[in-house]
Amino acid sequence: MKVVFNPNQEIVDIIKKGLEKTGGYCPCRMEKTDETKCMCKEFKDQIADPEFEGFCHCMLYYKYKK
Numbered sequence: 001m002k003v004v005f006n007p008n009q010e011i012v013d014i015i016k017k018g019l020e021k022t023g024g025y026c027p028c029r030m031e032k033t034d035e036t037k038c039m040c041k042e043f044k045d046q047i048a049d050p051e052f053e054g055f056c057h058c059m060l061y062y063k064y065k066k
Helices: 009-022 041-048
Strands: 002-005 061-064
């Protein structure tokens, strides 16, 4: 399993700017809770799933199965 930034640097830059504005909370979500603090609970759960491969909700990270 491997987690990397999105290979599209423009997306990474946009999301990182959004994270700076929100204090580290997912800029794609309205609520600011522990579950939406980057790296969000949703993606942590996806990382824990051995069958999941793909992007997190905001497309900042990508998880490879192998």
